Amino acid sequence: MTPLNRLRRYTWWSVVAGGLLVAAGATGDLVGGGYGPAKSVLVAVAVAVVVVQHIRYLHQAMGGLGRGENRPWEHAATFAVALAAWAVMSRTDGFLPVWALLPALVIAHVGAILPARRRWPAVAAMSVLVIATGGVVGGDEAWPSMTMAAVMIAGLVLADLAQLWIWQLVVQQDAGRRTAEALAVAEERLRFAADLHDIQGHHLQAIALKGELAQRLIGRDDEQARQHAGEVAELARTALRETREVVQGYRRASLGTEITNAVGVLRAAGIETTVRGDAAGVPPPLQPLFGALVREGTTNVLRHSRARRCDVSIDVVDGQVCVRLRNDGVRIDDDGSGGSGAGLAGLRERFATVGGRVEVGPAEPEGFELVGRAGVGR
Known part of the structure; x- marks a missing residue:
């Protein structure tokens, strides 16, 4: 599971936990409160309706604040049910704070799916209604009920919206990283295309002109x-x-050039990259070979992982070279084939011609590793 998926799961269960805790607390109060069968059933139905709606709309809000389905009549009906349950239980001796959370759940999910310009006016209006209801039906406990309602609403609404806002920022950052990756690849393609155009443009133009001239002279x-x-x-x-x-x-291109290009591309994509070892120590005949390894490894990191860090190490001992690329991301398309893509297959063939080898696989504790080994005279 990638870090982004783990954060999504954590955020989802964090915002849903409020509804589940309210349901658990309300159920416990109804079971032990002695309110009578009819009243208990009606209030239990109200709790179920509010919690289900809360979970449903928060799931929509996981796509981004202000992006859920805006159904005013449905929201109004759910809020009326929660407000009625709050009013009924506010009259009951032994009133518990959990009932103040019931309308707060509705305010939280309505605030999460409304656009920013309408969010806070709606939250404020609904909160005033809940607090006023507590004051009207609370009797001798009117002020405690109103205070409790204000605290519960503020706490739950701000907690849910803060969690969803943080999740939205992470999603936007991930989208920005993907855009940076695509731009880095596009920039490299444009550079290569410009080189071809500059070198061949005049040749092709001359060929066309001389071909036309030869055709006329025949x-x-x-x-x-x-x-x-x-x-x-x-x-x-x-x-x-x-x-x-x-x-x-x-x-x-030389290994040093490829490593410089790789570091630039990876850092542009938001991946922290470190290099250990001296590329100049790799024997000249092996420079293109290990340059291809670094290029292929960089492409794999960008396309097939959610890495935040990549380490490149170069070890040269008695003419034997080992270049290792390790990232902390998980290959999202890893099917256990051990890296059988066309790029890696081509690398294996090239290394095999000089007696070297390429190793790919998971790296501890979590990530992916590409290793190339070869030497002069092996």
Whole structure:
């Protein structure tokens, strides 16, 4: 389970706990209060209606404050039921504070699903009605009832809204991290596209012009047409060669360059990244190989985990190199295949050609690890 899912579960049970505790307290009071069958049944139904509605609308509010279904008549009916139960129990000797929480539950979930501009006026109006009802029907205990109602409403409403607000901030931050990841990948693609355009643009334009010229000269000056056709072929070979050089340069960047790029991309995505070891100590023949490992590992962290931290370590002993990428996220698509994706399969093949190996798997206590080992002359 990812940290975000754990926080969602914690937030959900925290806000629902209020309704469940009210239901438990009310049930205990009804069972031991001796209120009579008819009254107990009616009040129990009121408790069930309010708690169910509370849980239902808080579940909607988990999608964001102010995003639930706004059904004024349904909210008004639920609030009327809670207010009636509060009024009836306020007349009872031995009145318990739990009954003040019943209308507070309705105020909490209505406040959670209303837009911000309507939230606090609605909360204030409903709170005044509850407090006033306690004062009217409370008799000798009017002031304690009113005070208790005000405290219960303020505590429950603020607690629920604060929990949901914190959850909303976390969701927005996660969405921002995803956007940063996408922008980092898009920026790298644009850089590569710009390199290709700058290098090949003039070649392709020259090929097009000379091709058109050769086409016009056919039948008029065949010798010139053949000369231009030869130049077209040479330009095409040059363009192909430079294209390969660009792609190979992109794929065969040094390990140090790849690590620098990886750190920049990961940090832009909100992932704290540390590097241990010296990339310059890796033998030159192995630099492109381990550069590809770092590039593939960075891609996996961005696409397949919810990491908050990534550690890159480089160990070189007697020409034998070990590069390790470890993150604290869990692969959301890990099906136990041990990393059989196309990228990792290609890495294994490349490492195998030099007698090296690639290891992938979970890292303790929770996370994922990609390790490459190879050496000169292995």
